[in-house]
Amino acid sequence: MSRNVYKPPVQKGFGQFIDAMVVLALVYLSLLAPLLMGGTAAESAATEHKAKPTWEELKQNDVMQAQWEKLGHTPETAEPIVTKKFSYEVEPLSLGITIAVIAGYFIFMLKMSDREYREVINERFGPRVGKGD
Amino acid sequence: MGTAATAGQQEKISLLKVLGPVHVWALGVGIVLVGEYMGWNFSVAKGGAYGSLIACWVIGLLYTCVAMIDSEVTSTVAAAGGQYTQAKHIIGPLMAFNVGLYLVMAYTMLEAADALVVGDLLKAVAAQYGADLDPRPFVVLTIAFLAWLNYRGVFMTLTVNFVITAFAFIAILVLFFNASGLVDGQSVLLHRDLLVDLPYGWIGVLASLQFGMWYYLGIEGTCQAAEEVRSAGRSIPMGTMGGMMTLLIAASLTWYICTGIIPWEYLGQATTPLYDAARLMGSVELEVMLFIGTMFAAIASANGCINDASRAWFSMSRDRYMPHWFGAVHPRYRTPYRSILFLIPIAVSFAFTGLLDQVITFSILSGLLGYTFMSFNIVRFRRLWPLGSIERGYVHPYHPIPCIVLGVLCSATYFATYLGYGTSLLSIMAFYILVSIWFVVRRYPFVKRGEQFTMPWPRPKGY
């Protein structure tokens, strides 16, 4: 099994440092990207509010109202919390892209991994002989 | 093979095998329990209180599958890299590189979020005394202190984690007994009046799956201890399954207490829901206990995250997937000390980006990608090494049902992430795609091929 053993080059300290930094740079880039592209959370804008909401308008029953007050809230301070709503819009195009990206990622990875894996197995166990398993 | 050749010439160093099942439990539950103290409740905002309960159980099922599958593979592949090492032996190098990064990213980012919590809690205490406290030094101190603890040895690190995690868990039990009236016969829970119908219908329930992951996110980290437990085949499955049971109990109780005391709209945006619940019960003792519980849960989580992230980074470096320099073991403390050190400034910088939302989404999605990997990993594991061909410490039942369930639930959770954070999802996927290409082109040439296969297994079937 000493035949055909791949001998990797030894990496110098500076190269090692650069490689660690490249990964970090990519992480920060992907953290910032959604901000640059604008908007992350799917929230609709707060609804127009009238002056002086009441607990009834916020659809809070007596028990809820009592708990809100114990938490230190008034109808005014509770209103933005209660009226904040999410919008769940499914756009076929962006959903399609997302599915394609995730599926494509895994398919690429499995294909590539398999190629590298065969090399690993052949080096570890020697070239495959035709007798099967 | 390399072992026999070099053993004569050179003394070798390794991580210390000192841990038992209790430490494995403390590592797994310690990382996760903070999710009960905060974070899970965002699923209430996404889908209402019932939506959150459905998410709690559906995602609980997802994680039960994860724990079963993981226990089987880890009881056989006992190495510090956990899922990274599994991927390397079962799927292939590129997958392993990605899995290793999922682990490092998920844990380091969670660690940053945990440290922020500690800072914010202290700021809140100071505010009660009318002072304006800068949380930043405490965020740094939390990370620095825990890194120091990790640097000095795994036994002490996880023993501390056991104590503070157990306290945080008991605090939830005490709160439950007090709230439900099982102690004095007077329940303060008001489910009848506080629970409302699904506010967004069933799509809201789907959307809540994303934050439902908080109930359990990180339990699979138990595998990272595999190289340091005294008997991996026994301790890892025991610690993981025990941890999963603890979490199912803690999650259900947390939901039950909070939805019975707090109106759902408030709960959906609360920072510290369990603490708020204690506050509403009007008992100073409970309030103090839950405050300490919240603090301990956050610290335990950050502590476990440092442990896991550094093991993953260390394992990748040992194989030269990442710079080899990080693959060093401390001669006295026997810890991956360079990886621990390296991840300190990174965790601090994540905490200070001000992009908490993004950081958390990155963390959750990295976890989710890892679970997706597990679903096809086990299928291949059983195909390449059928039962009986190698010794397995634990064989999970009902195969292939758990992995099919896991695959389906992962897909649903991707959809939930798409609903809530579609843009972030794409940008994080872009990261993993770019970094994969970088690995294939730039890093893989430095990796020794045959030597990275370290398990004493026969040649995989079909290769």
Place this chain on the structure above:
Amino acid sequence: MDFWSALEYGAWGLSIVLIGWMLVDARFVSTTYGEDFLLSSREGDE
């Protein structure tokens, strides 16, 4: 200086001490032991 700002400085100071200690120790280890020995850990070794 009131109690809270003393606490802030204390936290900064302690963080620096802890991180500094680790850096010094890591440096000491690197100079005392050979790099080959430090990097000699192998996966799967008992």
